[in-house]
Amino acid sequence: MPGLELFWLLLPLAAYSGYLTGRRGSERSSGARFSELSQTYFSGLNYLLNEQPDKALEVFLKIAEMDSDTFETQLALGNLFRRRGETDRAIRLHQDLYSRPKLSSEQRSIALQELGEDYMRAGLLDRAEALYTDLLNVGSQEPAALKHLIAIYQQERDWTRAIEMAVRLDQLKGGGAPLIAQFYCELAEQARTQGAFDEARSTAQRALRTDSKCVRARILLGRIERNLDRMDLAIEHFEAAVEVDPDFLPEVLPELLDAYEAQSACHQARDFLDRMLVRDRGVSAMLARSEMIERTQSRSDAITFLADRLHQRPSVRGVLKVIDLSFAGELGQRAEAVGLVRELLHRLLDRKPGYRCSRCGFSPRALHWQCPSCKSWGSIKPVPGVAGE
Numbered sequence: 001m002p003g004l005e006l007f008w009l010l011l012p013l014a015a016y017s018g019y020l021t022g023r024r025g026s027e028r029s030s031g032a033r034f035s036e037l038s039q040t041y042f043s044g045l046n047y048l049l050n051e052q053p054d055k056a057l058e059v060f061l062k063i064a065e066m067d068s069d070t071f072e073t074q075l076a077l078g079n080l081f082r083r084r085g086e087t088d089r090a091i092r093l094h095q096d097l098y099s100r101p102k103l104s105s106e107q108r109s110i111a112l113q114e115l116g117e118d119y120m121r122a123g124l125l126d127r128a129e130a131l132y133t134d135l136l137n138v139g140s141q142e143p144a145a146l147k148h149l150i151a152i153y154q155q156e157r158d159w160t161r162a163i164e165m166a167v168r169l170d171q172l173k174g175g176g177a178p179l180i181a182q183f184y185c186e187l188a189e190q191a192r193t194q195g196a197f198d199e200a201r202s203t204a205q206r207a208l209r210t211d212s213k214c215v216r217a218r219i220l221l222g223r224i225e226r227n228l229d230r231m232d233l234a235i236e237h238f239e240a241a242v243e244v245d246p247d248f249l250p251e252v253l254p255e256l257l258d259a260y261e262a263q264s265a266c267h268q269a270r271d272f273l274d275r276m277l278v279r280d281r282g283v284s285a286m287l288a289r290s291e292m293i294e295r296t297q298s299r300s301d302a303i304t305f306l307a308d309r310l311h312q313r314p315s316v317r318g319v320l321k322v323i324d325l326s327f328a329g330e331l332g333q334r335a336e337a338v339g340l341v342r343e344l345l346h347r348l349l350d351r352k353p354g355y356r357c358s359r360c361g362f363s364p365r366a367l368h369w370q371c372p373s374c375k376s377w378g379s380i381k382p383v384p385g386v387a388g389e
């Protein structure tokens with residue numbers, strides 16, 4: 001409903017018009033102008049109520065023209081243009097506003113700030129970058145300018161500069177360590193895909209020094225060591241990752257089990273899985289442990305183990321495993337029935353998203369370190385629940 005949205009956008013302007021009413025009402029000489037202004041405002045409101053936002057905008061433009069000297073009115077109008085997607089108009093207006101000779105230094109930096117928002121909205125990133133860098137250099141609006149620059153460098157995937165700005169913002173406001181660590185991880189990931197493992201390792205370690213709770217850095221270090229066939233170190237990093245955040249167990253478990261096997265570290269694997277089971281860490285550990293029991297003891301021991309665990313913690317994946325173990329090699333009609341149950345359970349599993357963003361609820365099918373929907377970092381995790389983990 002565009003009319004209603006426009007109404008909210010115009011509220012500041014309306015309030016300001018009310019202020020004019022009060023101020024101008026006391027001046028006898030401008031009485032005529034005031035009544036023209038308020039009449040214009042109310043006819044604009046009328047258009048709005050009749051859901052004719054374009055006509056309403058025309059009317060409000062007229063108000064703004066009549067009151068073109070006032071900084072706040074122009075600011076509201078520029079904001080309106082930008083929110084309507086008319087970035088060219090917003091840019092012209094803010095440039096004009098900025099070049100007025102009588103502005104205070106605070107008004108000037110507000111105008112610049114607005115202009116920067118216009119550039120961002122119009123996708124003119126290099127212009128926005130230049131502008132925010134200028135703002136930064138004169139020491140004005142520093143946190144806001146830094147935030148915008150971080151957003152720009154993220155979009156350009158210029159992680160080195162993003163780190164530089166995030167460190168400066170952290171010095172001003174604190175709390176920036178997790179973000180800085182994510183940026184280091186981006187750099188480390190790049191190095192790893194290029195096969196520059198030493199550089200990847202030292203960059204991931206920097207991420208970890210910045211934020212000791214950075215799970216991504218731990219996982220990355222594990223993968224780097226695995227790439228280099230240093231399985232003992234890989235195991236250490238993967239285990240540490242799960243210590244920091246057990247929700248990531250299903251993410252690293254296949255690689256971790258691989259590493260145990262390459263090291264023939266059966267006891268270490270069993271101890272680790274048992275530790276996870278005591279802490280009730282999801283289905284992955286239970287399934288892996290049952291496979292281990294099947295290999296080292298017997299199939300019926302594995303079924304007993306699973307049945308026992310499933311009473312405490314029901315899960316679709318667990319039931320599926322019991323069916324697989326119990327009815328392997330089944331023939332005839334029973335095999336058909338078992339096949340049907342298995343297929344239905346698989347379809348139930350497929351419907352559940354594998355991951356979810358704790359900030360916005362977005363459910364991607366793969367792990368993203370930056371949420372594609374709300375753009376926050378490190379907010380997406382494997383999903384717990386009956387069908388998921």
Ligand SMILES: [Zn+2]
Binds near residue numbers: 362371372373375
């Ligand atoms: Zn999100």
